[in-house]
Amino acid sequence: MTALLEVQALSRDFGGVRAVNRVDFQVKQGEILALIGPNGAGKSTVLNMVSGVIPPSEGEIRYNNQGLAQVPGYEYAGLGITRTFQNLQTFDDMTVLENVMVGMHTKTKSSLFSCGMNLGRARKEEQKIREQAQMWLEHVGLASLAFAQAGSLPYGKLRLMEIARAMVAEPTLLLLDEPAAGLNHTETAEMSKMFQDIRANGTAILLVEHDMDMIMAIADRIVVLDQGTKIAEGTPREIQENPKVIAAYLGTEEEEGRG
Numbered sequence: 001m002t003a004l005l006e007v008q009a010l011s012r013d014f015g016g017v018r019a020v021n022r023v024d025f026q027v028k029q030g031e032i033l034a035l036i037g038p039n040g041a042g043k044s045t046v047l048n049m050v051s052g053v054i055p056p057s058e059g060e061i062r063y064n065n066q067g068l069a070q071v072p073g074y075e076y077a078g079l080g081i082t083r084t085f086q087n088l089q090t091f092d093d094m095t096v097l098e099n100v101m102v103g104m105h106t107k108t109k110s111s112l113f114s115c116g117m118n119l120g121r122a123r124k125e126e127q128k129i130r131e132q133a134q135m136w137l138e139h140v141g142l143a144s145l146a147f148a149q150a151g152s153l154p155y156g157k158l159r160l161m162e163i164a165r166a167m168v169a170e171p172t173l174l175l176l177d178e179p180a181a182g183l184n185h186t187e188t189a190e191m192s193k194m195f196q197d198i199r200a201n202g203t204a205i206l207l208v209e210h211d212m213d214m215i216m217a218i219a220d221r222i223v224v225l226d227q228g229t230k231i232a233e234g235t236p237r238e239i240q241e242n243p244k245v246i247a248a249y250l251g252t253e254e255e256e257g258r259g
């Protein structure tokens with residue numbers, strides 16, 4: 001399978017502290033790659049660099065074989081990369097439908113100027129966005145809440161709304177930062193099923209998550225970070241059995257090479 005996303009020697013410093021240190025990995029077309037590691041390992045920082053929220057200090061990010069260094073973050077959705085955030089980014093006073101429609105705005109061709117010049121085209125585009133958003137609300141099970149104020153929704157449903165917003169732009173790469181945080185077991189299982197459906201439709205997923213049941217159930221491959229450095233990469237089974245990974249999670253000294 002071809003690499004959709006390729007990250008090479010990616011590093012990020014905050015002040016004098018190196019949060020991510022020369023990390024390499026690839027996300028292939030239509031796969032789910034999970035990025036895991038203990039708290040503070042650098043997972044969100046990697047996701048923030050890959051989504052253009054912050055620039056790398058060093059290293060390279062290539063998407064579809066194109067370097068992203070010169071591409072501003074707001075153009076990523078147009079390229080096919082969308083994301084959700086660890087802390088929900090909700091417009092509480094807007095409806096659920098409007099919140100989802102926001103995910104499409106970067107892909108529309110109608111600027112304010114052209115809206116004035118060609119109202120018909122802008123209306124058509126608005127209608128298309130609305131239909132696309134409604135379709136995704138149905139996919140995530142929120143169709144009946146389309147006209148509810150987002151601020152009135154419980155947390156679990158807002159997480160689903162965020163996924164609909166990220167999917168409405170029809171990404172080829174979906175970046176998810178702890179999508180299952182704060183969800184109960186049933187909600188997490190439903191979300192896992194949704195990610196499998198998204199993958200089946202050809203969208204690749206880079207998933208940062210602490211919920212190991214979810215990761216082991218849906219990830220094709222896993223990359224493990226510890227203190228900013230990649231310590232392992234492999235299938236869920238390989239990762240579960242890897243002594244370096246076990247040591248990083250248990251916070252103990254590595255047993256390898258002793259005695």
Ligand SMILES: Nc1ncnc2c1ncn2[C@@H]1O[C@H](COP(=O)(O)OP(=O)(O)OP(=O)(O)O)[C@@H](O)[C@H]1O
Pocket residue numbers: 014019037038039040041042043044045046
């Ligand atoms: N904006 C920032 N300024 C300074 N330090 C930061 C900043 N963002 C992250 N860090 C530091 O970088 C390191 C990695 O943080 P990051 O949030 O990427 O880890 P993480 O693996 O996502 O952790 P968690 O699982 O707890 O969310 C931490 O030591 C963190 O304190």
